[in-house]
Amino acid sequence: MKGRIISAHGRHYQVELEDGHLRQCYTRGKKTGICVGDFVRIQPQGEDEGSIEETLERQNLLYRSDEMRSKQFAANVDQLLIVVATEPAFSDDLTGRALTGAWSANINPIILLNKCDLASGLARAQESLEIYRELGVPIISCSIYEPEQLKQDLLPLLKDKTSLLLGQSGMGKSSILNVLIPDAKAHTQAHSVALGTGKHTTTSTRLYHLPSQTGCLIDSPGFQAFGLYHLTQTDIANGFPEFKEHIESCRFYNCTHLHEPGCGVLAALEEGKIGRKRHELYERILLESQAATRY
Ligand SMILES: Nc1nc2c(ncn2[C@@H]2O[C@H](COP(=O)(O)OP(=O)(O)O)[C@@H](O)[C@H]2O)c(=O)[nH]1
Ligand SMILES: [Mg+2]
Ligand SMILES: [Zn+2]
Incomplete structure (x- = not known):
């Protein structure tokens, strides 16, 4: 039987089969590294359980x-x-890293500018997003106080796709998930305060189906940033699509675009064709991944 992992807790996984039936599955032996969104082949056991035999090829x-x-x-x-908001101010660094993570994995990013009902921070937020708009990233303005509008703008983009929600805490990620998927009952900050935890304690990732159409959302509470340490230098450069045409003119095939003579990226930077902040972010991510490899 084939299915998809919709949640993972240690070695226990919830698998949704092709007919919609859910089974609690576990892995045998040393098999690890299975995660939410994976398609798997299982061996059913009893009515509601099973063991995971194989992870199918990943996109x-x-x-x-x-x-x-x-x-x-x-x-x-x-x-x-990527959920950002008019207020509180969001981090440019984290937004840039999220985009790099997406592009290096061949994933299309969309930025949701939430809390547009709060007019005071709107102009500043839009200005901070301008560099991403120039890179061709779709930016959708929304507010959870206009839920019908939010659904009308977002649902067509989510159709038939697996979308991952990402955002700094306080941007409205849980609130948006609740509008799109009322059943998700995702913990908003208020809720976790009510539970007395004071902050997000659960970090379990979960896949939810949209109620009104095909398509699903993956939410990961407490999740702020992609891990980029495992990326190679080429992956990281691929995470900066505006570098691409300039990399073609680098003199050295293994150019790091940091200090080499004849580097097309550095030349484009000098000419103002690549933003200085973007190149600085590239350098930070590259140096961190090199440090993590040594560590
Ligand atoms: N004014 C306004 N507040 C919002 C909006 N979306 C979320 N909030 C508030 O922002 C705070 C953080 O929202 P939450 O969904 O918990 O953010 P998360 O940490 O990203 O999951 C809560 O107090 C929400 O009520 C919005 O569109 N407009
Ligand atoms: Mg939340
Ligand atoms: Zn170069």
């Missing part, structure tokens, strides 16, 4: 950062939804 695999390491957490993602 891609995403990592979250964990200290100096990257830990895999979701597979077979078609699209990334």
